[in-house]
Amino acid sequence: MKYWRAPYDINEVKIAHGQVHIIKDRCKGCEFCIEYCPTDVLELSDEFNAKGYHIPYIKNEENCTNCGLCEMLCPEFAIWSTLKKGRKAKVAGLVLGKQE
Amino acid sequence: MAKKKKEIHPMESLLRMDRIPHIWCPGCGIGTAVTAFTSALEKLKADLNKVCVISGIGCTGRVAGYVKLDSFHTTHGRPIAFATGIKLGDPELKVVVFSGDGDIIAIGGNHFMHAARRNIDMTVICVNNFIYAMTGGQVAPTTPLTAYTTTSPYGNVEVPSNIPQLAEACGAVYVARWTALHIRRLTNAIVEAMQKPGFSVVEVISSCPQYYSRINKLGDGLDMMKFYHDNSVIRHNEPTENLDIDYQKQIIVGKFIDRERPTYMDSYKKWLEEVKHQIPKSPKIQNT
Ligand SMILES: Cc1ncc(C[n+]2csc(CCOP(=O)(O)OP(=O)(O)O)c2C)c(N)n1
Ligand code: SF4
Ligand code: SF4
Ligand code: SF4
Ligand SMILES: [Mg+2]
Numbered sequence: 001m002k003y004w005r006a007p008y009d010i011n012e013v014k015i016a017h018g019q020v021h022i023i024k025d026r027c028k029g030c031e032f033c034i035e036y037c038p039t040d041v042l043e044l045s046d047e048f049n050a051k052g053y054h055i056p057y058i059k060n061e062e063n064c065t066n067c068g069l070c071e072m073l074c075p076e077f078a079i080w081s082t083l084k085k086g087r088k089a090k091v092a093g094l095v096l097g098k099q100e
Numbered sequence: 101m102a103k104k105k106k107e108i109h110p111m112e113s114l115l116r117m118d119r120i121p122h123i124w125c126p127g128c129g130i131g132t133a134v135t136a137f138t139s140a141l142e143k144l145k146a147d148l149n150k151v152c153v154i155s156g157i158g159c160t161g162r163v164a165g166y167v168k169l170d171s172f173h174t175t176h177g178r179p180i181a182f183a184t185g186i187k188l189g190d191p192e193l194k195v196v197v198f199s200g201d202g203d204i205i206a207i208g209g210n211h212f213m214h215a216a217r218r219n220i221d222m223t224v225i226c227v228n229n230f231i232y233a234m235t236g237g238q239v240a241p242t243t244p245l246t247a248y249t250t251t252s253p254y255g256n257v258e259v260p261s262n263i264p265q266l267a268e269a270c271g272a273v274y275v276a277r278w279t280a281l282h283i284r285r286l287t288n289a290i291v292e293a294m295q296k297p298g299f300s301v302v303e304v305i306s307s308c309p310q311y312y313s314r315i316n317k318l319g320d321g322l323d324m325m326k327f328y329h330d331n332s333v334i335r336h337n338e339p340t341e342n343l344d345i346d347y348q349k350q351i352i353v354g355k356f357i358d359r360e361r362p363t364y365m366d367s368y369k370k371w372l373e374e375v376k377h378q379i380p381k382s383p384k385i386q387n388t
């Protein structure tokens with residue numbers, strides 16, 4: 001997310017933090033979850049599963065907001081997230097726009 | 101990592117897990133449409149003993165076998181006819197027909213017309229992948245003009261049906277169209293449709309990478325779904341005559357019809373009140 005300035009409530013806002021679960025051998029490697037995860041948590045791995053598909057791996061679970069989109073888009077019922085805990089909005093993750 | 105205990109996907113309680121993994125190809129959108137349906141059931145907090153799913157034959161027709169509900173896998177084209185019987189037999193049930201474009205609009209077109217005309221209280225979820233997928237990719241009444249299929253090797257010359265327009269003309273009270281990737285909107289549409297008394301139709305635009313894409317060279321399932329999603333424009337209440345789908349062009353999605361008409365059961369009960377006195381008393385006829 002790109003902000004022009006730090007939001008006033010940046011220190012109070014808690015962002016949900018999710019844990020991603022993948023049943024590897026159920027996945028057929030369609031990449032819907034990888035493409036549409038809004039926070040780019042997932043990436044295609046070189047690994048094959050038992051069926052011979054390349055499957056997603058969890059690249060940066062830190063960014064998962066437990067939004068549930070991967071679960072809803074997966075045609076195989078192979079991926080989902082659960083709520084880990086609320087965490088503070090990361091100021092480091094805040095990209096301030098160029099001030100001209 | 102996850103070896104410790106068996107991980108359970110949240111949808112598993114609504115699926116017949118002994119049949120999963122399902123038969124659908126990688127990148128096929130039908131599984132996503134099923135998730136929208138199961139999520140809708142969760143949102144509705146539906147009594148699962150009162151929901152019945154009926155499918156015909158086709159890839160989409162397999163849905164009835166995967167959902168853990170009372171379900172019928174009927175003959176090709178007939179799910180709406182079966183559903184009508186079920187609804188009349190037990191009007192308490194929420195009846196959902198989940199099937200393909202060929203099943204519902206081609207061979208089953210007549211049942212579609214007349215269930216809409218009678219306004220039978222049911223929800224039709226029609227997965228439109230523009231083709232007869234299960235049987236090897238033949239031309240369907242939904243195949244866009246010029247698209248290749250195994251039975252239109254020089255491109256399709258038949259004008260396709262516009263499902264929402266057909267539904268409206270025949271009398272449906274709720275009509276929406278979304279792609280399988282509009283997952284939250286699709287889920288909400290299914291919720292609304294299931295709450296609507298009368299004949300409701302939700303068309304789901306979906307990918308068939310195996311047949312429709314292969315012969316038309318449209319890439320894999322993700323490419324197809326991305327194309328449909330990126331080329332969708334949301335226009336609620338758009339007149340249904342504008343909802344034709346041209347080959348690889350813009351697709352108008354949204355909720356188009358939401359109107360009131362007495363359902364078949366309402367009309368039947370009212371009529372019965374009116375004509376009751378004409379019915380000869382007989383021990384066989386019991387209506388109070
Ligand atoms: C009476 C009858 N006619 C024809 C068939 C062959 N058949 C099976 S599925 C199908 C078409 C399926 O297309 P669609 O309903 O669009 O489902 P999809 O596979 O695309 O999901 C046909 C023609 C049949 N099983 N029964
Ligand atoms: S829950 Fe949302 S943020 Fe987390 S991996 Fe899935 S799509 Fe990405
Ligand atoms: S959406 Fe499901 S099947 Fe597709 S790559 Fe992700 S986990 Fe695998
Ligand atoms: S043939 Fe097409 S519609 Fe059938 S499962 Fe495969 S991709 Fe899906
Ligand atoms: Mg079809």
